[in-house]
Each structure stands twice: as C-alpha cells, then as structure tokens.
Amino acid sequence: MTTTTQATPPAxxxxxxxxxxxxxxxxxxxxxxxxxxxxxxxxxxxWTPEEVLRTLIEAEIAARDASNAAARLKAAAFPVAKTLDTxxxxxxxxxAATFSYLSSxxxxxxxxxxxxxxxxxxxxxHTLIGLGIAAVHAGLKVRYFTATDLIDTLYRGLAxxxxxxxxxxxxxxxxxxLDEIGFxxxxxxxxxxxxxxxxxxxxxxxxxVASHWPFEQWGRFLPEHTxxxxxxxxxxxxxxxxxxxxxxxxxxxxxxxxxxxx
Numbered sequence: 001m002t003t004t005t006q007a008t009p010p011a012x013x014x015x016x017x018x019x020x021x022x023x024x025x026x027x028x029x030x031x032x033x034x035x036x037x038x039x040x041x042x043x044x045x046x047w048t049p050e051e052v053l054r055t056l057i058e059a060e061i062a063a064r065d066a067s068n069a070a071a072r073l074k075a076a077a078f079p080v081a082k083t084l085d086t087x088x089x090x091x092x093x094x095x096a097a098t099f100s101y102l103s104s105x106x107x108x109x110x111x112x113x114x115x116x117x118x119x120x121x122x123x124x125x126h127t128l129i130g131l132g133i134a135a136v137h138a139g140l141k142v143r144y145f146t147a148t149d150l151i152d153t154l155y156r157g158l159a160x161x162x163x164x165x166x167x168x169x170x171x172x173x174x175x176x177x178l179d180e181i182g183f184x185x186x187x188x189x190x191x192x193x194x195x196x197x198x199x200x201x202x203x204x205x206x207x208x209v210a211s212h213w214p215f216e217q218w219g220r221f222l223p224e225h226t227x228x229x230x231x232x233x234x235x236x237x238x239x240x241x242x243x244x245x246x247x248x249x250x251x252x253x254x255x256x257x258x259x260x261x262x
Contacts, residue, residue, distance in 0.1 A: 012036035030063040031056045069137055076132060076142040076177075084130035092123045093245045102127070102240065105135055107206065108175050113235055114208040117215065118244030124210035125179055127242075131208060132177045140174040147181040147194075154193040163193065167200050174205060181211035185221040195227050202234040209235065 014020070015035055023032035035056060042052045089099050101107070107114065114131070116124040132142045145153070157163035170176060176197075186194065201207050213220060215232055222228035 012040035028060055030060045034059050069139075072136045072141055073133070076136055076144050078129050078132060078144045080129065081133065082126045082129040084127075084134055087123065087126050087130055093118070094123065094127065094242055098240070098242060099127075102131055102242075103134065105131070105138055105140070107240060108135055108140060111203055111206055111238075113206055113237075113239035114242070115215075115236060115239050116208075116210040116242045116244060118212065118242075120212055122244035122246055124212075124244055128177050128179055128208050128210055132175060135175050141172060142175045142177065143170055143173040144177040144179070146179050146183070147186075148184050150178060150197070151186060151190045151193055154197065155190070158189070158193075163196065167197055170197065171201060171205050176201065176205060176207050178207060178209040181209055182213040182218065182221045186223070188223055191222050191224050191227050191231075194222075195231050198231050198234050202237065207235060 013036060015023070015032070019035075020032060023029075023035070038052060038055050038059075041047070042055075047055075084103055087099075089096055092099075102114065114128075116127065118124055129144065132144055135142050154163055154166060157166045198207065211218075215236075218228050218232065219225055222231070
C-alpha cells in the first residue's frame with residue numbers, strides 16, 4: 001500500500017528589511033507579523049490592493065482593541081470573573097426588564113448610578129461585577145472596590161494630603177463599583193472620605209454600589225446622620241434602585257452539592 005503525505009506549504013517570504021523596520025518604528029506589530037502571510041494569500045487569490053489594506057488594518061485594530069480591553073480589565077481589579085451571561089435572571093429577584101436596561105449600560109453613558117440592596121447571596125456582587133466587565137468590553141474604564149478597600153485607599157491619602165488627587169484619579173473611570181457597603185462600620189473620618197468621593201462623582205461619573213442594609217438603616221454603619229443623608233441624597237439622585245431578596249445562591253449551591261454527594 002502506498003502512503004501519501006501532504007506537502008507542507010512553503011513559508012511566506014519575509015518582509016523586506018526596510019518595511020519590517022518601518023512597521024516596527026510605527027508600532028504596527030500585528031501588521032508586521034501578519035503581512036507576509038496576507039501578502040502571500042493575496043498574490044495567490046488575486047486580491048485587490050484595497051482588500052490587502054483592509055485585511056491588514058482590521059487585524060491591527062482587532063489586536064489593539066483586545067490589548068486595550070485586557071489592560072482595562074486588569075486596571076478594574078475585579079476579585080473574580082463573573083459575567084452577565086452566567087447570571088440566571090429567571091431565578092433571581094431582579095426583573096428581566098431592569099436587568100436588560102442595566103446590561104445596556106445606557107445608565108453609565110448618562111452618568112447615572114445603580115444601588116443594589118438585599119441580603120447576602122442574592123446576586124448583588126455577581127451583577128455588579130458582570131456589569132463592570134461588560135462596561136470594560138464596551139470600551140469604558142472601570143474600577144472595583146469593596147467599601148473597606150476604598151476607605152483604606154483614601155485613608156492613605158490623609159497622611160500626605162493627597163486625598164484629592166486620589167479621588168481625581170479614581171474619577172478618571174467611567175464607572176466605579178463599590179461593593180459590600182456596610183460590612184464594616186465607618187468612623188467619622190471614613191464617613192467623610194466616602195462623602196467626598198460620592199459628592200465628587202455626582203453627575204460626573206457613574207457609581208454602582210451594593211449593600212445588605214436598607215437605606216433607612218445606613219445609620220448603623222455611618223456614624224454621622226447628616227453626612228449619611230448627604231451621601232444617600234447624591235447617590236440616589238438619577239439612580240436605578242434594585243432590591244434583591246430570596247434564598248442565598250451560595251446556600252442553595254451548597255445544599256445541591258450535598259445532595260449530589262449522597
């Protein structure tokens with residue numbers, strides 16, 4: 001029996017040195033890497049000059065978009081990767097219409113806010129992180145913090161009087177996600193720092209926050225009543241408010257795992 005082997009196609013000829021150097025100088029890395037193959041295929045398939053140029057430019061744009069998205073995702077500092085696609089709206093207490101509106105990110109583009117209130121395990125963090133990741137892929141800048149981490153970051157600015165600069169840096173983001181508000185009580189200084197951020201962001205950038213405390217009980221972790229009212233006044237101005245309830249997803253998953261093991 002005769003065995004036939006397929007010949008390996010010849011490698012595409014390398015770009016001339018001057019073109020390679022020019023593309024490197026212009027920092028067109030993807031074009032420099034893909035041009036030999038593209039030009040080889042173009043010659044065989046009789047592409048027009050416009051088709052060659054379009055193919056190279058589209059490859060460069062796609063590579064840069066992917067690189068920029070990866071950089072924005074890293075800068076956002078999400079603790080875990082949770083996407084909107086993996087959130088089961090059908091079993092959540094979030095109305096489908098509300099979830100659809102939030103997923104559109106129109107509220108971020110208009111500098112509105114989002115406040116999610118409900119017991120632990122009812123999808124608040126998953127939704128916030130999912131919306132943040134969606135915003136990153138939509139070309140927006142996002143920063144994620146737990147309330148404790150944010151206050152610690154702002155506290156460090158008190159030592160060298162750079163709180164204002166830190167807040168200005170944070171407000172370069174289109175969306176600031178602030179999770180777990182109320183898990184730990186704030187002192188007077190921490191409350192004032194939170195107010196400074198919320199006031200500075202008001203109608204300039206979007207805030208998305210989550211807490212297990214109803215708004216009328218925020219005095220439990222914010223010691224100054226007047227400041228607490230001022231924070232809520234600015235936070236809830238032009239805001240979508242989502243109240244979650246039901247059984248904890250984590251408790252439900254743990255119970256199902258026990259059933260599966262038995």
